Amino acid sequence: MLGRVGQLVLTLLIYMTMVYFLMQAMPGDISQVYLANPRIPQAARQELKKQLGLDRPPVLQYLSYIKNFFTGNLGVSFSHYPRPVWDILIERLPRTIVLFVTANCLSFYVGFVLGRIIAWQRGATVDHIATVVGITFWTAFYPLLSLILIWLFAFTLHWLPLNQFIEPALWVKAPFTSNTVFGYMVLGASMIALAVFFIFWTFRRGLRRTRKSAALAWGMTAGVIGLAIWIAHATGTLIYIWDIIRHMILPVFTLTLINFAGTMLLMRDSMLETVQEDYVMAARAKGLPENVVRDRYAARNALLPTVTSLVLSLASSMSGGLVTETMFSWPGIGQVLFRAALGNDYPLATGALVFTGVFLLVAHFVADVLYAFLDPRISYTGQPAAEG
Numbered sequence: 001m002l003g004r005v006g007q008l009v010l011t012l013l014i015y016m017t018m019v020y021f022l023m024q025a026m027p028g029d030i031s032q033v034y035l036a037n038p039r040i041p042q043a044a045r046q047e048l049k050k051q052l053g054l055d056r057p058p059v060l061q062y063l064s065y066i067k068n069f070f071t072g073n074l075g076v077s078f079s080h081y082p083r084p085v086w087d088i089l090i091e092r093l094p095r096t097i098v099l100f101v102t103a104n105c106l107s108f109y110v111g112f113v114l115g116r117i118i119a120w121q122r123g124a125t126v127d128h129i130a131t132v133v134g135i136t137f138w139t140a141f142y143p144l145l146s147l148i149l150i151w152l153f154a155f156t157l158h159w160l161p162l163n164q165f166i167e168p169a170l171w172v173k174a175p176f177t178s179n180t181v182f183g184y185m186v187l188g189a190s191m192i193a194l195a196v197f198f199i200f201w202t203f204r205r206g207l208r209r210t211r212k213s214a215a216l217a218w219g220m221t222a223g224v225i226g227l228a229i230w231i232a233h234a235t236g237t238l239i240y241i242w243d244i245i246r247h248m249i250l251p252v253f254t255l256t257l258i259n260f261a262g263t264m265l266l267m268r269d270s271m272l273e274t275v276q277e278d279y280v281m282a283a284r285a286k287g288l289p290e291n292v293v294r295d296r297y298a299a300r301n302a303l304l305p306t307v308t309s310l311v312l313s314l315a316s317s318m319s320g321g322l323v324t325e326t327m328f329s330w331p332g333i334g335q336v337l338f339r340a341a342l343g344n345d346y347p348l349a350t351g352a353l354v355f356t357g358v359f360l361l362v363a364h365f366v367a368d369v370l371y372a373f374l375d376p377r378i379s380y381t382g383q384p385a386a387e388g
Contacts, residue, residue, distance in 0.1 A: 001369070004365055004368055005365070008361050008362075008364075008365055011361060012357070012358065012361055013066075015354070015357050015361075016065075016066065016069065016354055016357075017062075019350055019353045019354055019357070020062055020065055020350060021062075023346045023349060023350050024058060024346070026341075026344065026346075065350070069354065072086070073086070074086045074089070074347065074350075074351035074354075074355075075347035075350075075351065076347060077340075077345055077347055077348040078343075078344070078345045078346070078347060078348070079339075079340065079343050079345040079348065080345075080348070085347050085348050085351040085352075086351070088336060088348060089333065089336070089351060089352060089355055091179065092331060092332050092333050092335075092336050093332075093333060094182065094183070094186060095165070095182065095330065095331060095332045096321075096325070096330075096332035096333045096334065098182075098185075098186055098189075098248075099248060099251060099252065099324075099330060099332065100255070100314075100321060100324075101314060102248070102252050103251070103252045103255035103256055103259065104255075104259065104310065104313050104314050105310075106252065106256050106260075107255065107256040107258075107259035107260040107263060108260075108263050108306070108310045108313075110256065110260040110263075110264070111134075111259075111260040111261065111262065111263025111264035111265075111266075111267060111306075112263060112264075112267050112299075112303075112306060114130050114134070114260070114264045114267075115263065115264040115265070115266070115267025115268045115271065115306070116267060116268075116271055116294060116295070116298070116299040116302070117130075118130045118131065118264070118268055119267065119268040119269075119271035119272050119275070119298075119302075120271070120275070120290075120294050120298070122272065130264065131265070131268075133261075134260065134261030134264050134265060135261060135265075137257045137258055137260075137261055138258070138261035138262060138265075140257075140258065142254075142258055142323055142324075143323060143327060145254065145257070145258070146254050146323075146324075146327040146328070147327070149250060149253070149254050150162065150163070150250065150327075150328075153250060154250065160246060160247075160249055160250045161246055161247050161250075163247075163327075163328050163329040164247060164328075164329045165178065165244070165247055165329070165330060165331050166178050166240075166243055166244060166247060167243050167247075170239070170240070170243055171240070171243075174240060175236065176236075176237060176240060178240075178244070181237050181240045181241060181244065182244060184232075184235075184237055184241070185241045185244060185245075188228050188231075188232065188241075191228070192224055192225060192228055195221075195224045196221050196224065199217050199220050199221055199224075200217055200221075203216070203217045250328065251324055251327075251328040251330060254324075254328075255321075255324060259313070262309070263306055263309065263310070266305055266306050266309060267299075267302060267303075267306050270302040270303075270304070270305050270306065271298055271299060271302040273302070274298045274299075274301050274302040275298050277301070279297060280293060280297050280298050283296075283297045304371065307370060308367045308370060308371065311363050311366055311367050311370060314363065321334050322334040322335075322337065322338050325338075326338060333352055333355075333356065336348065336352055337349060337352040337353065337356075340352060
């Protein structure tokens with residue numbers, strides 16, 4: 001693990017260097033908007049240039065950039081001057097995380113369920129239909145699919161709102177800001193998820209898996225969700241939370257359609273190899289029910305590549321998905337990066353790229369650890385893993 005951490009730091013330095021000099025090579029300079037203003041005296045221009053760090057040679061600017069990054073200082077945005085880059089990224093990051101983590105988890109679950117079903121029924125009608133549908137959406141041109149869904153559900157049927165993050169008319173006299181309500185929503189969703197996980201983990205460990213215990217677990221889950229809705233209604237935030245959720249439905253649905261097929265096909269291929277293992281044949285020979293053999297023996301051991309894929313996709317989603325956030329006017333990291341690149345806001349664009357690159361590098365490290373944790377047969381020492 002220490003060796004992997006060393007590789008991670010070295011890769012991060014190389015990545016930061018490439019990002020910095022690529023940004024410096026871009027044409028245009030937003031600083032001229034400030035420095036060339038005739039209303040600003042020459043002395044004030046020189047002071048502003050000094051504050052922006054543009055009076056030093058590129059090499060010294062690069063060294064300062066590396067030093068500032070490791071001390072938690074990403075600089076000041078040119079287009080949002082004098083607002084720090086870190087504040088802008090922290091404001092937009094939760095919106096990106098909620099949108100893409102929701103879509104990735106939903107697409108992973110759908111792909112996992114369908115993948116194990118079609119692998120268990122290889123060659124059946126459901127296998128052919130699911131594979132064709134999955135490949136169709138997987139290879140679809142994403143901007144065109146987004147426009148079709150927007151036209152159908154938002155413009156024609158009026159079932160969902162048309163883009164944006166909130167409905168401005170609803171929030172004119174709102175006693176809360178959108179960021180405050182969004183924070184409450186994220187906190188409530190996290191608490192609900194933890195409560196539901198604890199409920200099902202407790203019933204799975206402490207009680208036999210019967211229909212009665214399952215019904216009780218689902219009843220307690222419904223009670224937790226109902227309590228959260230009542231609290232939101234009592235505090236007056238329910239209508240605003242629902243407005244944000246309504247604006248999330250269409251981009252989440254679109255991302256799920258695009259991404260579920262990758263998990264489904266990966267799970268199918270992995271499970272087709274697993275079902276040929278000796279322990280699966282032994283489980284069948286014991287006379288265990290087919291669903292038990294499929295879920296506890298074949299599917300569980302076929303999860304390794306799909307879980308790794310989920311970890312990497314969650315990290316890559318931190319970049320915000322430039323196309324998604326642009327198509328659906330979702331104010332996240334991707335939209336910030338897009339506008340910063342167009343506006344030559346080098347500190348903001350560089351900070352956003354490095355910020356998301358760190359997530360990807362950490363995700364690769366986590367994926368390596370997960371490989372060894374989920375499959376003890378894997379060894380990173382250069383020697384074959386010892387037989388148990």
